[in-house]
Amino acid sequence: MISHHLPILQVIVPLLAAPLCLLLYDRFLSWCISLFASGIAFLIAALLLHQTLHTGVISYELGGWAAPWGIEYRVDIVNAFVLLIVTAISSTIIVFAKESVAQEIYAERIPLFYAVYMLFLCGLLGVTVTGDVFNLFVFMEISALSSYTLIAISEDRRALTASYQYLFLGTIGASFILISIGLLYSMTGTLNMQDLARRLPAVSGNRTVESAFAFLTVGISIKLALVPLHLWLPNAYTYAPSVVSAFIASTATKVAFYVLLRFMFSVLGVTLSFQSMLLSGIFLALGIAAIFVGSTAAIFQDNIKRMLAYSSIAQIGYMVLGVSFATVTGLTAALLHLFNHALIKAALFLALGCIFYRFGSASMNQIYGIGRRMPWTMTAFVIGGLSLIGVPLTVGFISKWYLVLAAMEAGMWLVAAAILAASLLTVVYIWRVVEAAWFKVPVQSPTANTGEVPLSMLLPTWALIIANRYFGIDTSLTVGVAPQAAEWLLGITG
Amino acid sequence: MGHFNYWIVIYLMMAGFYIMIVQGNLVKKIVGLNIFQASIFIMFISMGKVEDGTAPILVEGTTYYSSPLPHVLILTAIVVGVATTALALALVVRINEAHRSVEEDEIHEQDKSF
Amino acid sequence: MPNPIQPNLVLRVAGKMLIPIILMFALYVQFHGETGPGGGFQAGVIFTSAFILYALVFGIGPARAVATDRVLRVLAAFGVLLYIGVGIASLLSGGNFLDYDVLGENAIEGQHLGIFLIELGVGFTVASVMIIIFFAFAERGARP
Numbered sequence: 001m002i003s004h005h006l007p008i009l010q011v012i013v014p015l016l017a018a019p020l021c022l023l024l025y026d027r028f029l030s031w032c033i034s035l036f037a038s039g040i041a042f043l044i045a046a047l048l049l050h051q052t053l054h055t056g057v058i059s060y061e062l063g064g065w066a067a068p069w070g071i072e073y074r075v076d077i078v079n080a081f082v083l084l085i086v087t088a089i090s091s092t093i094i095v096f097a098k099e100s101v102a103q104e105i106y107a108e109r110i111p112l113f114y115a116v117y118m119l120f121l122c123g124l125l126g127v128t129v130t131g132d133v134f135n136l137f138v139f140m141e142i143s144a145l146s147s148y149t150l151i152a153i154s155e156d157r158r159a160l161t162a163s164y165q166y167l168f169l170g171t172i173g174a175s176f177i178l179i180s181i182g183l184l185y186s187m188t189g190t191l192n193m194q195d196l197a198r199r200l201p202a203v204s205g206n207r208t209v210e211s212a213f214a215f216l217t218v219g220i221s222i223k224l225a226l227v228p229l230h231l232w233l234p235n236a237y238t239y240a241p242s243v244v245s246a247f248i249a250s251t252a253t254k255v256a257f258y259v260l261l262r263f264m265f266s267v268l269g270v271t272l273s274f275q276s277m278l279l280s281g282i283f284l285a286l287g288i289a290a291i292f293v294g295s296t297a298a299i300f301q302d303n304i305k306r307m308l309a310y311s312s313i314a315q316i317g318y319m320v321l322g323v324s325f326a327t328v329t330g331l332t333a334a335l336l337h338l339f340n341h342a343l344i345k346a347a348l349f350l351a352l353g354c355i356f357y358r359f360g361s362a363s364m365n366q367i368y369g370i371g372r373r374m375p376w377t378m379t380a381f382v383i384g385g386l387s388l389i390g391v392p393l394t395v396g397f398i399s400k401w402y403l404v405l406a407a408m409e410a411g412m413w414l415v416a417a418a419i420l421a422a423s424l425l426t427v428v429y430i431w432r433v434v435e436a437a438w439f440k441v442p443v444q445s446p447t448a449n450t451g452e453v454p455l456s457m458l459l460p461t462w463a464l465i466i467a468n469r470y471f472g473i474d475t476s477l478t479v480g481v482a483p484q485a486a487e488w489l490l491g492i493t494g
Numbered sequence: 495m496g497h498f499n500y501w502i503v504i505y506l507m508m509a510g511f512y513i514m515i516v517q518g519n520l521v522k523k524i525v526g527l528n529i530f531q532a533s534i535f536i537m538f539i540s541m542g543k544v545e546d547g548t549a550p551i552l553v554e555g556t557t558y559y560s561s562p563l564p565h566v567l568i569l570t571a572i573v574v575g576v577a578t579t580a581l582a583l584a585l586v587v588r589i590n591e592a593h594r595s596v597e598e599d600e601i602h603e604q605d606k607s608f
Numbered sequence: 609m610p611n612p613i614q615p616n617l618v619l620r621v622a623g624k625m626l627i628p629i630i631l632m633f634a635l636y637v638q639f640h641g642e643t644g645p646g647g648g649f650q651a652g653v654i655f656t657s658a659f660i661l662y663a664l665v666f667g668i669g670p671a672r673a674v675a676t677d678r679v680l681r682v683l684a685a686f687g688v689l690l691y692i693g694v695g696i697a698s699l700l701s702g703g704n705f706l707d708y709d710v711l712g713e714n715a716i717e718g719q720h721l722g723i724f725l726i727e728l729g730v731g732f733t734v735a736s737v738m739i740i741i742f743f744a745f746a747e748r749g750a751r752p
Contacts, residue, residue, distance in 0.1 A: 016689070
């Protein structure tokens with residue numbers, strides 16, 4: 001009986017945890033609740049993926065109202081895949097959060113932090129699981145508002161302005177999405193994704209639908225931080241608490257990317273987005289621009305956190321590039337990179353969180369020579385970095401491999417060459433960190449508190465690093481699911 | 495003038511945008527954001543109006559009703575907007591405490607991050 | 609704590625007369641929500657407006673005596689829990705999440721109960737969160 005209710009429980013469990021954290025208002029208990037809720041959510045996501053792989057699409061009608069009228073939660077392979085990675089990352093990060101948060105956030109705000117963290121998770125899962133476009137907007141705003149709060153909870157005053165900036169751009173992005181939902185509703189009279197997809201072909205070519213498409217593309221691109229609209233991202237990631245940077249960097253943009261896929265493929269359809277609206281060309285250009293702008297900017301950063309933030313912008317470029325091909329291989333690459341980049345960035349940001357824990361800063365000249373003093377942390381960072389570059393036997397290799405493959409399949413040799421060239425830029429900025437950590441002489445004499453970080457922080461970091469290696473070698477889960485999801489999005493299998 | 499509601503919406507939207515971009519005062523930017531959001535609310539609500547339609551309550555003798563759904567959606571969107579405004583104002587209060595200013599350029603002089 | 613505005617007889621008397629009426633109106637909107645225009649959101653905000661009026665006229669100190677941080681936090685959390693609780697109750701009684709039909713002996717009774725409880729939860733949360741927001745801003749300015 002309970003298996004029937006899994007889609008709603010996926011959202012309800014974190015939503016239930018948030019008021020409980022508030023009610024108990026205790027640092028340790030709220031951590032326990034969050035960890036428990038996140039773990040349960042992970043289990044549910046795993047079960048959902050299992051169900052969708054074996055029995056196909058799961059549809060759940062809220063309040064027992066039938067689909068086009070009521071709100072429908074709809075889980076297929078694509079969102080089950082995204083749910084799994086989001087909940088997995090969230091659970092790992094919560095384990096890490098206990099020590100890290102205790103140091104970076106004022107003690108009286110910690111229960112609130114966990115409550116907001118759970119709301120953020122709830123929002124992300126809601127966006128992923130829902131089959132109703134307006135419901136998607138509401139959940140998107142829940143997650144966005146919580147993420148502004150999570151960034152501003154930092155002790156650094158620059159986090160406030162970063163959060164303010166993010167709030168404005170995020171709200172404009174969400175408002176654009178709302179406008180397009182309104183226009184689509186005015187054309188079709190429905191908000192259900194399935195129903196929209198059924199009714200839109202009848203009104204294709206209509207200017208209202210086209211402007212809805214334009215608003216949607218711009219709105220999601222803001223949320224996604226696609227290149228000309230990425231300006232909120234570096235500050236937000238840099239000044240947020242380490243845990244928050246890790247969580248937002250590895251999940252928020254991924255879920256926004258999922259929204260892009262869902263709208264472009266499942267709702268608007270390939271014919272509209274890629275044939276009449278030329279999305280391929282736009283995304284190809286923006287994707288490549290994102291890769292080079294992000295990677296180049298990352299090279300010149302002195303703050304490692306900011307460097308990783310710019311690297312995230314580049315990685316979003318890779319994913320968008322994969323979409324631009326609109327082929328099974330391209331989409332597979334995009335979905336693989338969604339999964340893999342979440343693992344890579346979470347691992348790197350957590351390793352950075354360990355450094356921050358010890359030094360209270362993440363600037364390049366602070367970490368001179370710390371490779372000797374924090375070998376475990378820095379080794380983790382190096383492996384994560386290798387994965388980011390795309391060295392074989394790491395996850396980064398798998399997704400870049402498929403991306404290059406997709407580019408060659410489409411006959412775009414220059415694009416394939418550009419992907420490889422951009423990997424070299426990645427080598428440069430990762431090498432700067434490696435050089436600083438292992439080959440530079442420490443500036444100040446080693447103080448007493450510069451040993452390795454507590455085990456509860458090292459373990460999650462290493463769990464993600466091992467996942468990076470594991471999914472780089474045994475690709476049966478990711479490469480098994482991603483092509484199926486890609487075919488599903490393109491409507492090849494029924 | 496069949497689409498005059500859209501002209502109002504576009505005017506308000508652009509006015510809101512203009513305020514957000516041009517004003518250096520963080521509180522005034524929030525006012526701009528609110529005007530921008532209000533324009534979307536008006537767009538939705540005016541969309542739900544059916545010509546010659548009455549309020550969507552079952553009464554004998556009427557056949558046309560205005561669509562109530564956009565109103566419900568906007569009720570939710572307004573709540574989201576209220577939360578956004580409250581959060582933005584709270585951020586401005588804290589920015590003011592940290593920087594002793596709510597002017598963009600003065601904050602920029604203190605921290606180059608903005 | 610900011611001082612109340614100068615004791616003004618007119619304001620105080622008018623406030624004392626208005627506040628109970630506003631509170632009653634809030635409760636009216638709350639409990640007629642399922643049959644007429646109204647509901648938890650509106651009722652919660654109207655309830656808060658009475659509270660804010662009280663705090664403006666009589667000062668934040670006396671208002672705080674009723675609504676401490678703890679009470680507000682518990683009420684805000686309680687409202688959300690009530691909402692989810694109704695959903696889970698309908699889930700346990702064999703329906704889908706928030707399917708009110710299964711809550712009572714027949715569908716109409718169940719819907720009555722379900723909507724009533726949901727709106728109550730919304731009302732609690734909206735009222736307490738609005739009061740929290742008001743206090744958060746009102747008390748902040750007084751700090752040095």
